[in-house]
Amino acid sequence: MATAEKYVGGGVLRKEDPKLVTGQGTFVESITLPGMLHVAFVRSPYGAATIGAVDTVAAAESPGVVAVLTGEDLAGEWAAGLPMAWPVTDDIRIPDHWPVAKDAVRYVGDAVAVVVARTREQAADGADLVSVDYEERPAVVDIESARADGAPRVHDQFEDNDCYTWALTNGDVDAAFTKADIVVTERYTQPRLIPNAIEPRGVVVQPVPAAGDYTIWSATQIPHIAKVLFALTAGIPEAKVRVIAPDVGGGFGSKLNIYAEEIVCLVLARRLGAPVKWVATRSEGYVATVHGRDQIQEMEIAADTDGRILGYRAKILANMGAYLQLITPGTPLLGAFLFCGSYGGEAYHFECTGVFTNTTPTDAYRGAGRPEATYAIERAIDALARAVGVDPVEIRKRNFLPTGEMVPSPGGLAFDTTDYEQNLDRALEIVDYDSVRAEQRARRESGDSKIIGVGLSTYVEMCGLAPSQVLGSLNYGAGGWDAATVRMLPTGQAEVVTGSSPHGQGHVTSWSQIAADALGIGFDDVTVLHGDTQVAPHGMNTCGSRSLSVGGIAVHNACGRVVDKASRIAAHLLEVAPDDLEFEGGTFSVKGVPDRQATIQEVAYAAWTAHSLPEGEEPGLTEHHVFDPPNFTFPFGSHICVVEIDTETGEVEIVRYVAVDDCGNVVNPQIVDGQVHGGVAQGIAAALFEEATYAEDGTLQTSSMLNYLVPSAAELPSFELDRTVTPSNSNPMGVKGIGEAGTIASTPAVMNAVLDALSHFGITDMSIPATPEKVWTAIRDAKGGAA
Amino acid sequence: MTRISLSINGVSHEADVEPRTLLVYFLRECAGLTGTHVGCDTTSCGACTVLMDGQTVKACNVLAVQADGSEVTTVEGLATNGDWHPLQTAFHEEHGLQCGFCTPGMLMASVGILAENPDPSESEVRHALEGNLCRCTGYQNIVNAVLAAAEQLRSSAAQG
Numbered sequence: 001m002a003t004a005e006k007y008v009g010g011g012v013l014r015k016e017d018p019k020l021v022t023g024q025g026t027f028v029e030s031i032t033l034p035g036m037l038h039v040a041f042v043r044s045p046y047g048a049a050t051i052g053a054v055d056t057v058a059a060a061e062s063p064g065v066v067a068v069l070t071g072e073d074l075a076g077e078w079a080a081g082l083p084m085a086w087p088v089t090d091d092i093r094i095p096d097h098w099p100v101a102k103d104a105v106r107y108v109g110d111a112v113a114v115v116v117a118r119t120r121e122q123a124a125d126g127a128d129l130v131s132v133d134y135e136e137r138p139a140v141v142d143i144e145s146a147r148a149d150g151a152p153r154v155h156d157q158f159e160d161n162d163c164y165t166w167a168l169t170n171g172d173v174d175a176a177f178t179k180a181d182i183v184v185t186e187r188y189t190q191p192r193l194i195p196n197a198i199e200p201r202g203v204v205v206q207p208v209p210a211a212g213d214y215t216i217w218s219a220t221q222i223p224h225i226a227k228v229l230f231a232l233t234a235g236i237p238e239a240k241v242r243v244i245a246p247d248v249g250g251g252f253g254s255k256l257n258i259y260a261e262e263i264v265c266l267v268l269a270r271r272l273g274a275p276v277k278w279v280a281t282r283s284e285g286y287v288a289t290v291h292g293r294d295q296i297q298e299m300e301i302a303a304d305t306d307g308r309i310l311g312y313r314a315k316i317l318a319n320m321g322a323y324l325q326l327i328t329p330g331t332p333l334l335g336a337f338l339f340c341g342s343y344g345g346e347a348y349h350f351e352c353t354g355v356f357t358n359t360t361p362t363d364a365y366r367g368a369g370r371p372e373a374t375y376a377i378e379r380a381i382d383a384l385a386r387a388v389g390v391d392p393v394e395i396r397k398r399n400f401l402p403t404g405e406m407v408p409s410p411g412g413l414a415f416d417t418t419d420y421e422q423n424l425d426r427a428l429e430i431v432d433y434d435s436v437r438a439e440q441r442a443r444r445e446s447g448d449s450k451i452i453g454v455g456l457s458t459y460v461e462m463c464g465l466a467p468s469q470v471l472g473s474l475n476y477g478a479g480g481w482d483a484a485t486v487r488m489l490p491t492g493q494a495e496v497v498t499g500s501s502p503h504g505q506g507h508v509t510s511w512s513q514i515a516a517d518a519l520g521i522g523f524d525d526v527t528v529l530h531g532d533t534q535v536a537p538h539g540m541n542t543c544g545s546r547s548l549s550v551g552g553i554a555v556h557n558a559c560g561r562v563v564d565k566a567s568r569i570a571a572h573l574l575e576v577a578p579d580d581l582e583f584e585g586g587t588f589s590v591k592g593v594p595d596r597q598a599t600i601q602e603v604a605y606a607a608w609t610a611h612s613l614p615e616g617e618e619p620g621l622t623e624h625h626v627f628d629p630p631n632f633t634f635p636f637g638s639h640i641c642v643v644e645i646d647t648e649t650g651e652v653e654i655v656r657y658v659a660v661d662d663c664g665n666v667v668n669p670q671i672v673d674g675q676v677h678g679g680v681a682q683g684i685a686a687a688l689f690e691e692a693t694y695a696e697d698g699t700l701q702t703s704s705m706l707n708y709l710v711p712s713a714a715e716l717p718s719f720e721l722d723r724t725v726t727p728s729n730s731n732p733m734g735v736k737g738i739g740e741a742g743t744i745a746s747t748p749a750v751m752n753a754v755l756d757a758l759s760h761f762g763i764t765d766m767s768i769p770a771t772p773e774k775v776w777t778a779i780r781d782a783k784g785g786a787a
Numbered sequence: 788m789t790r791i792s793l794s795i796n797g798v799s800h801e802a803d804v805e806p807r808t809l810l811v812y813f814l815r816e817c818a819g820l821t822g823t824h825v826g827c828d829t830t831s832c833g834a835c836t837v838l839m840d841g842q843t844v845k846a847c848n849v850l851a852v853q854a855d856g857s858e859v860t861t862v863e864g865l866a867t868n869g870d871w872h873p874l875q876t877a878f879h880e881e882h883g884l885q886c887g888f889c890t891p892g893m894l895m896a897s898v899g900i901l902a903e904n905p906d907p908s909e910s911e912v913r914h915a916l917e918g919n920l921c922r923c924t925g926y927q928n929i930v931n932a933v934l935a936a937a938e939q940l941r942s943s944a945a946q947g
Binding site: 013014016017018019020021022023024025027029030120121195196197198199200247248249250252279281282283503504505506670671673674677678679680681682704705706710712713714716718719742 | 805807812815820821822823824825826827828829831832834861862863865866871875878879880882884885886887888889890891894909912913914916917918919920921922923924925926927928929930
C-alpha cells in the first residue's frame with residue numbers, strides 16, 4: 001500500500017546484512033563453475049632483473065597442470081597493454097605495461113608466467129616448478145634515489161625516472177611571498193600504505209566459445225569501466241563482455257583498477273575455452289595490488305604578521321611505482337587544489353612530479369591525494385600558529401574562508417557551501433578544549449611522565465567526482481556522471497538499477513530510502529540492482545565519495561520522472577488534468593476532492609496493462625536518469641584528537657577523538673557514522689602504525705599482515721561523532737560525500753596532537769607514523785641524549 | 788589421501804583429503820560452506836574463525852585431518868531453527884558490518900569471547916578481538932554489537 005513514511009534521514013537497518021551475517025554472501029572466492037580451471041602466477045622475487053630462459057617443462061608435467069605460459073607465449077593475446085586512463089600532461093611518459101612481463105621485471109611481484117591447473121593446489125604446485133633465469137639489475141625504490149644523478153633507470157625507454165610534472169598557479173604567488181612578514185617552510189613525507197581490503201582480489205571468467213561471450217566476475221569497484229577496458233585490452237567486442245561485481249569485500253581504492261590478473265584470466269578463458277579462476281593470497285596481494293600515498297612534500301605558507309595567509313606553495317614528489325596503473329599519475333592531483341585547505345589567501349602554486357621506482361605501482365587509496373594535501377596544510381597551519389605565537393584554534397579562525405555559497409578558494413575552485421567556524425566551535429565544545437589545555441598544563445607542571453597533546457584538523461575535501469567537463473579538462477579518460485533506472489513493477493514494487501557499484505557502503509539501503517520516499521512506497525518494496533553490466537548497463541561506479549552525490553541523485557531524479565509520468569496516467573484515470581493532482585505519500589489525489597485518488601501502485605498496474613492511457617503515452621512505468629553534477633561537493637569538518645604519550649616508552653594512546661563532519665544532508669545516519677568510523681581508523685593507522693618499506697634491492701619488507709600493522713580493535717579508541725548540516729548546492733538533495741572524509745581528516749589531527757604533546761620539549765617535527773621508537777628517540781634527543 | 792569424518796553444524800561429513808588440506812578449504816570446497824572466508828595466509832585476519840569442539844580456531848591454521856572426529860560450528864550453524872543468534876542480530880542493529888567479509892569470523896570469535904566472559908568491558912572486547920581484522924568499520928560498532936549481544940544473552944540466561 002502507499003505510505004507517507006519518510007525514510008531519508010531516518011534510522012532503517014541495512015538490507016545488505018541478513019545474507020552477510022548468515023554466511024550467504026557471494027564473494028568471488030565462492031564462485032565455482034563446472035570444469036573450472038585454476039590459475040597461479042609466477043612472480044618476480046627481484047626488484048629489477050632481465051628475464052632470461054624460462055623453464056616450464058617440470059611445471060607442465062606436474063599433476064593436473066593444463067598450461068604453462070610465459071609473457072612471450074601470451075604476447076599475441078593482448079590488443080593493448082594494461083590501461084592507464086589519466087595521462088595528466090601531454091608529455092607524460094607512459095611505459096609499456098604488459099599483463100605478464102616479457103623481457104624484464106621491474107618490481108617484486110611482477111608476473112613472469114602463469115600456470116593453469118585442475119585445482120588451486122595443483123596450480124600453486126606448478127608455479128613453484130617454473131624456473132626463471134633472472135639477471136638481477138640495480139633497483140631504485142625511493143623517490144630521491146630515483147632522481148639522483150646516475151640512478152638506475154626503471155624503464156630503459158626513458159632518459160631518467162621522471163614520469164611527468166604537472167603544475168597549477170592561481171594568482172601572483174611571488175608577490176604574496178615577497179610582501180609576507182612570515183614564511184613557514186615545511187617538509188613532510190607520506191609513507192607508502194597498503195590498502196588491505198580484507199577480501200583479497202579475485203576473478204572468475206566464464207567463456208561461451210561458440211558465441212564469443214565472456215562473463216567476468218571480479219572483486220572490483222568498477223565493473224562498468226572494467227567492461228570497456230577488458231574489451232579493449234583483450235581485443236573482444238565490448239558487447240560480448242559482461243562484468244559482474246558480486247559481493248565485494250572492501251576496496252578503499254585498491255579495487256578501482258584494471259589488473260593484470262583480470263586480463264590474464266580473460267585471455268586464458270578465451271585460449272583454453274574453459275572457465276578459469278584466480279584468487280589472490282594475501283601475501284600475493286601485498287606485492288600485486290596497488291599501494292597508496294608515498295610522497296615527499298615541500299609546503300610553504302606566506303602570511304602577514306598576524307598570521308593571515310597570503311599565499312601557498314606546494315611542491316610534491318610522488319612515487320608512481322614501476323608502472324602506471326589505471327589512475328596512478330592522476331592520484332596525487334586529486335589533492336592539487338586542496339593544499340590551501342579551508343583557508344583563504346590570494347595566491348597559490350602547486351607542482352607535482354611523478355617518479356618511477358622499482359616498487360609496486362601506487363594508485364588510489366582511500367582519499368587519494370586529498371589525505372596527502374590535507375596532511376600538509378593542517379600540519380603547516382600549526383607551524384604557522386607556532387610562528388605567529390597563537391593557538392591552533394585562533395590561527396584557523398583567522399584564516400577560514402567566509403561562510404557562503406560558491407566560495408572561491410585560493411586553489412582556484414569554488415566551494416559549494418561553506419560554514420567552517422560554527423563547525424569548529426561544535427567540536428571544541430564537545431572536546432571541552434579549554435579543559436584539555438588546562439590538563440595539559442597541569443601535567444607538564446607536575447612533571448607527569450604521561451603527557452597529553454591536542455591536535456586539530458579543520459579539513460575540507462573535494463568529492464562527488466564530478467562534472468564530466470572538468471574531469472575532461474584534467475585529461476581524465478572518462479566522465480563523472482552516473483545513471484539510474486527506476487521501474488515500477490505491475491505488482492507495485494520498484495526496481496532501482498544503479499550505476500554505482502558498492503563494496504560495503506550500503507547503497508542498497510540508502511537507494512531504497514531515496515526511492516521509497518520519492519515514490520511514496522515502502523522501504524521493503526524497493527529492490528536495488530547493481531554491479532552487473534548486463535543488468536545495469538550504464539555507470540561510473542563507486543570511488544571518490546561519489547556514489548550518493550552522483551549515483552544517488554540519479555536515483556532521486558529518475559524517481560521524479562516516474563512520478564511525472566505516473567501523474568499523467570493518474571490524471572487520465574481520474575479524468576482531470578495533471579495540474580489538478582497532488583502527490584503525497586504515494587497517492588495522487590484531486591485537489592479539493594481528496595477522496596478521488598489513485599495510488600502509484602494502481603497507476604503502475606494501469607501503465608502495465610495499458611488498457612487506458614493518455615493519448616500518446618507509452619505503456620509501462622520505467623524511467624532513466626543520468627546525473628552529471630554542475631560542481632564537485634566539498635564536505636568539511638573539524639576533527640580533534642587528544643593523545644596521551646608515555647614519555648618513558650614513547651607509546652602514543654588516543655584518549656579522545658572527536659569528529660564533527662559536515663556532509664550536507666544525511667540519508668542514513670548510521671551508515672554515515674560507520675563511514676566516519678572506518679575512515680578515521682584508516683587515517684589513525686597512517687599516523688601511528690602503517691608504513692610499507694622496501695629494501696634497497698626492491699624487496700618489500702612489510703610483506704604480510706605479520707609485519708605491516710593493520711590495526712585491530714585493541715589499537716583503536718571509540719570515536720565521538722557529531723555533525724553540522726550545510727546542504728550542498730551541487731545537487732537537488734543537498735548531499736555531499738562521507739566515504740573518505742575520516743581518512744582525509746584524521747592523520748593530521750593525530751600528528752598535530754602528538755607534536756602538541758611534545759612541544760614543550762622543543763619538538764616541532766616528526767614523520768608519520770609516530771611509532772613508539774620515533775617518539776621515544778625524539779624525546780631522548782630533545783633532552784640532550786639522556787633517556 | 789586420508790579419510791576423515793567430522794560433524795559440521797550438526798551434520799556428519801566424511802571425505803578423503805590431502806594431508807595438507809586446511810580446514811578452511813575443507814569447509815569451503817568439500818562441505819560447500821562458503822560463509823567461512825579466507826582473508827590472509829598468515830593467521831592474522833581471523834576471517835576464517837570457526838568453533839571446533841567449542842573453542843574458536845582459525846580454520847586456516849588447522850589441517851582438515853586435525854579436525855577428524857571433531858564438531859565444527861561455522862557461521863551457517865549460528866542461527867537456531869532460522870532464529871538468528873543474538874550476535875547476528877546485534878551486528879545488524881549496531882551496524883557492525885559494512886562489506887561483510889570479516890563478519891563470519893568476527894561473529895564466531897565473538898561467540899567464543901562471550902562464552903569465556905559473559906560480561907566483558909569495552910576494553911576486554913577490544914583486546915579479545917585482537918585476532919580479527921576489519922578494514923571497514925573502525926571496530927566501534929563491532930564492539931558495540933558484542934556488548935549489546937552480551938547483555939541480551941545475560942538477560943536471556945537470567946530469564947531462562
